[in-house]
Amino acid sequence: MSAAAPRVRGWCPGALRPMLSGDGMLLRVRPMLGEVSAEAMRGLCDLAGRHGNGLIDLTSRANLQLRGVPEGDVTTLTDGLRALGLLDPDPEIESRRNIVIEAGWRPGDLSHRIATELMGLLGDLPKLPGKFGFAIDTGAEPAVNMVASDVAFELAADGGLILRADGAPLGRRLRIGEALQGLREMLDWFIATGGQDTGRMARHLRHAKLPPDWLAAAPRSYASLPKPGPSGADLTLGAAFGALEARAMITLLDSTGARALRPMPGRLFRLMGVADGAVEAARDAGFITTPDDPALAVHACPGAPYCAQAEAGTRALARQLCDQLGPRLTPGQSLHVSGCAKGCAWPRAADLTLVGRHGAYDLLRNAAPWDTPEARDLTDTDILKLTEF
Known part of the structure; x- marks a missing residue:
């Protein structure tokens, strides 16, 4: 790191x-x-x-x-x-309600029905690790593609409902009426195979094997991600x-x-x-009202002194870089200024990543904040001399 x-x-x-x-x-x-x-x-x-x-x-x-x-x-x-x-x-239910639902849901549709049933079931589910989360992605808007959730309801490429564990390429086919029963069975399996100790589903699947029939169908892919407009x-x-x-x-x-x-x-x-x-x-x-606004591709946490773990400021530098490099961004490119190696604002690889360390910055290209940097101890002045990604 x-x-x-x-x-x-x-x-x-x-x-x-x-x-x-x-x-x-x-x-x-x-x-x-x-x-x-x-x-x-x-x-x-x-x-x-x-x-x-x-x-x-x-x-x-x-x-x-x-x-x-x-x-x-x-x-x-x-x-x-x-x-x-x-x-x-109920404070206990509030702590468990870690659910992401696609933004395009409408009352009575599949996403809405599953989410409503899941919220009513939270108190009956086994005790799960603190960060354990659910995603409901059965409508027109992608959710799972944009955020990691330990288990996700998705649609298969053929339109059928599947339940997929994070870290698994395929999911279990479910009938509409058995969605929550399938979820309960997956959570029981997670606990029974030691998931409480590993904490997250993707980490757990590094050593635990899902039942073969839970790897039956590929999730659909999306032509594009949501954009302003x-x-x-x-x-x-x-x-x-x-x-x-x-x-x-x-x-x-x-x-x-x-x-x-x-x-x-x-x-x-x-x-x-x-x-x-x-x-x-x-x-x-x-x-931001248009999909081509460069600010959408620039990510920055609050940074120092606002976050106790940050080792450098972030957003002032990110704004300067957005003005300087933003017009040269091509679709799909991203720039991330992180106050520490956790990378909360963009916990994945970016084309250009700057990580705060002891008041200066490490520079990484096509890498995540916790990867090995190609340059260390850069000042704001050094960074603002960059002319390209």
Whole structure:
């Protein structure tokens, strides 16, 4: 690794289990069915302004994150989240509700039915590792392709329903009515074969073998991933580094008339049911409205001093690089500035990756943040001399 190994926790911070970071407490909100009403979103923006740093971060797993919260404000903040209907009444269920659902679901469709049934079943499932997550990807919008989940409901290439374990190339065929029974059987197998100790499904499959009939069908592939732009009566948008400025978000909701917001994997979000002129209103409010905006390909965590594990600043440098190199980006290219080797903002390979280490940066090309760098101890000045990837 290019830097001293950062601390990797076996759990993710939630609204009821906040985490102390460099700028205060960090709380993560998991939207029910992947959607937040416009009214609740306005309330969340108000809470972010009164108790946090005024930003709401879109996470890579389509959650919403508040940070910069003083420890003394946590109880008041969680009470506010509860009043907005953003928390499950049962704290145990809230901690288990780590579900990503594709953003294109409609009431009564397969994704919606599976997600609703799964939420009702969470209390009856075996105890799972803290980061264990589920994905529901049976509609028109890709979710699994953009975020790692330990188990995923997907469609096979022939349109049939499958349940696939992360790390397995193929999935188990299921009838629609047996989806949750199939999930329970896979989780029982995971626990019985020692998965509680390995923690994540993909890691577990390095030594544990799935039953052969659970490797029966390949998942479908997608022609493209979601991009900013209109989609019928809805509008998909982005924000630089996934950071939503609370006041700008309230302006956006008011000007577009959206009824709800759905966070999406990849730090995009969708406004549901927008009025005419929504694209222009979103652009005026400072959001990304077109798929060719170079900011979509530049990833950066909050960095130092906001994250306790970061060893260098990130977003100021990332903005400069976006201005300097962004116009030269070709489709599919990516640039990642990470405060440490965990690479939270983009935990995969990028064309150009910079990793903070002792106040300077390591440089990697076509590699992940934890890989071996080709150059070390670069300053901001050194990096800004780069003219190409």
